[in-house]
Amino acid sequence: MNAVPPNSASLIAALAGVLSDGGLLTEAEDLIRYSRDWSGDHFGRPLAVARPSSVEEMSALMRHCHAERIPVVPQGGLTGLVGAAVAADGNEVVVSLERMNRIRSISPIDFAMVVEAGCILEDAKRAAEESDCILPITFGAQGSCRIGGNVATNAGGFNVLRYGMTRDLVLGLEVVLADGRIWNGLKVLRKDNRGYDLKQVFIGSEGTLGIVTAAALKLFPRPTQIETALVGLRSVEDAMALYARARRGCSDLLTAFELILRGGIEITMREGKDFHEPLGKPYPAYVLIEVSSGGLIDLKDMLLSFLAGVEDLVEDGIVASTRAQGERLWLYREIMVERQGRGGRYLRTDVSVPISKLADFVTDALFELGRARPDALPVTYGHVGDGNIHLNVVPPEGMAAEAIEHLFEEAEAEIFAVVDRYGGSISAEHGIGRVKQRAFLDRIDPVALDLAAGIKDAIDPRHILSNGRILASASALDYR
Numbered sequence: 001m002n003a004v005p006p007n008s009a010s011l012i013a014a015l016a017g018v019l020s021d022g023g024l025l026t027e028a029e030d031l032i033r034y035s036r037d038w039s040g041d042h043f044g045r046p047l048a049v050a051r052p053s054s055v056e057e058m059s060a061l062m063r064h065c066h067a068e069r070i071p072v073v074p075q076g077g078l079t080g081l082v083g084a085a086v087a088a089d090g091n092e093v094v095v096s097l098e099r100m101n102r103i104r105s106i107s108p109i110d111f112a113m114v115v116e117a118g119c120i121l122e123d124a125k126r127a128a129e130e131s132d133c134i135l136p137i138t139f140g141a142q143g144s145c146r147i148g149g150n151v152a153t154n155a156g157g158f159n160v161l162r163y164g165m166t167r168d169l170v171l172g173l174e175v176v177l178a179d180g181r182i183w184n185g186l187k188v189l190r191k192d193n194r195g196y197d198l199k200q201v202f203i204g205s206e207g208t209l210g211i212v213t214a215a216a217l218k219l220f221p222r223p224t225q226i227e228t229a230l231v232g233l234r235s236v237e238d239a240m241a242l243y244a245r246a247r248r249g250c251s252d253l254l255t256a257f258e259l260i261l262r263g264g265i266e267i268t269m270r271e272g273k274d275f276h277e278p279l280g281k282p283y284p285a286y287v288l289i290e291v292s293s294g295g296l297i298d299l300k301d302m303l304l305s306f307l308a309g310v311e312d313l314v315e316d317g318i319v320a321s322t323r324a325q326g327e328r329l330w331l332y333r334e335i336m337v338e339r340q341g342r343g344g345r346y347l348r349t350d351v352s353v354p355i356s357k358l359a360d361f362v363t364d365a366l367f368e369l370g371r372a373r374p375d376a377l378p379v380t381y382g383h384v385g386d387g388n389i390h391l392n393v394v395p396p397e398g399m400a401a402e403a404i405e406h407l408f409e410e411a412e413a414e415i416f417a418v419v420d421r422y423g424g425s426i427s428a429e430h431g432i433g434r435v436k437q438r439a440f441l442d443r444i445d446p447v448a449l450d451l452a453a454g455i456k457d458a459i460d461p462r463h464i465l466s467n468g469r470i471l472a473s474a475s476a477l478d479y480r
């Protein structure tokens with residue numbers, strides 16, 4: 001059932017035939033932009049880049065690819081971090097959603113919007129705000145990632161603890177299947193119990209089951225007040241104790257609770273222009289707290305009262321007095337994320353454990369990592385309100401490429417072993433793609449693998465869609 005690499009001249013002529021003007025790119029210089037992802041770690045030349053401009057064109061394209069067994073990979077903004085959207089070198093057609101980027105509708109009464117998959121997340125958020133609503137998916141890559149990519153990766157971000165993951169925000173989907181059929185599941189109903197909830201199969205499927213062409217998404221009332229604080233603490237344990245109190249003490253208005261260990265703040269101070277010691281002196285752990293609400297309460301007063309009641313945990317802190325100051329506090333986190341690798345490669349992990357175990361997990365994982373690889377520099381931060389932590393590893397400066405590879409393998413194995421001990425997940429956000437595939441398949445329950453392989457076989461029987469991501473290449477049957 002493996003997809004067969006096609007003859008490229010006839011392939012290109014046939015694909016051009018089903019796409020409108022400018023829909024097919026084949027020149028080497030045009031393909032570069034679609035060959036490398038944000039991390040720079042993954043590179044693969046596409047056979048060609050198809051850019052359908054409507055669901056009908058997408059359907060015709062996939063009908064042809066299915067008939068001819070042409071392997072394809074859907075691509076959004078290329079900010080995914082597990083190497084899934086980049087083509088297998090010279091062997092796959094990239095299907096870019098970039099020309100399907102319209103906002104089809106917004107209804108502030110339904111609190112819903114219907115957006116095409118190629119719409120950049122930030123553009124969709126802006127459109128929601130113009131209707132006095134918010135689309136709450138929020139994270140550093142929002143200026144580049146696209147809605148289809150968010151759906152396909154079940155993206156999380158800063159606001160998950162209040163609004164949920166993308167999965168919780170999708171009301172309906174339009175999907176073009178591997179054989180070109182269009183599944184129109186685009187509805188804005190809040191309650192609908194008619195049979196299987198098919199959209200859930202596609203959410204988080206990383207392009208392996210269908211091409212999302214549009215999504216109906218939940219919106220929320222736009223907060224009129226947002227307050228941000230940065231606090232310094234003695235330990236991760238204190239940060240988690242603070243979280244438990246904040247969940248109750250902030251009247252359920254908590255929208256973000258982001259942990260950064262001292263090393264992360266130092267990265268921003270070293271690299272970020274004009275970023276000084278944020279709290280006057282250093283602390284082992286920091287938390288960015290954000291609360292938001294409508295107009296009927298005094299939100300700043302609530303946050304200040306809450307902070308006044310947790311002085312046993314909080315060593316020091318600042319509450320932003322303006323939105324601009326609040327945004328500047330967030331930059332301590334964003335700059336750290338961008339600069340942590342000093343422009344070179346670093347190991348990314350995005351693990352999760354039960355919230356109640358997160359502090360112990362961090363202590364144990366850092367201990368095991370330090371014992372196994374004292375030369376590795378850990379950078380630790382995360383959405384700890386969701387039990388999700390990024391425990392990344394930066395190699396020592398000047399280390400040879402092969403030694404870096406070995407360091408990453410060893411470090412990841414140490415961290416994942418501790419995740420297993422805590423009953424956690426090796427991927428809380430980024431997905432499996434190709435990068436985490438081995439670790440995923442080593443751990444998956446055999447019944448779950450059987451079900452996953454059955455779903456793949458049923459929906460994409462020729463395995464032309466994102467072959468070799470999540471499940472093994474060609475047929476998942478090989479792994480059973």
Ligand SMILES: Cc1cc2nc3c(=O)[nH]c(=O)nc-3n(C[C@H](O)[C@H](O)[C@H](O)COP(=O)(O)OP(=O)(O)OC[C@H]3O[C@@H](n4cnc5c(N)ncnc54)[C@H](O)[C@@H]3O)c2cc1C
Binds near residue numbers: 079
């Ligand atoms: C600085 C930075 C911060 C980040 N922070 C977070 C974070 O906080 N939380 C989080 O969850 N992620 C985060 N990410 C990861 C990434 O941004 C998300 O995974 C995002 O949802 C990917 O969207 P994209 O459009 O870039 O998808 P791409 O990278 O283009 O693709 C990702 C996957 O989705 C598939 N895909 C894309 N479009 C479609 C479609 N229309 N139909 C079917 N499959 C499709 C691809 O084949 C691939 O498997 C971050 C990334 C960066 C660079």
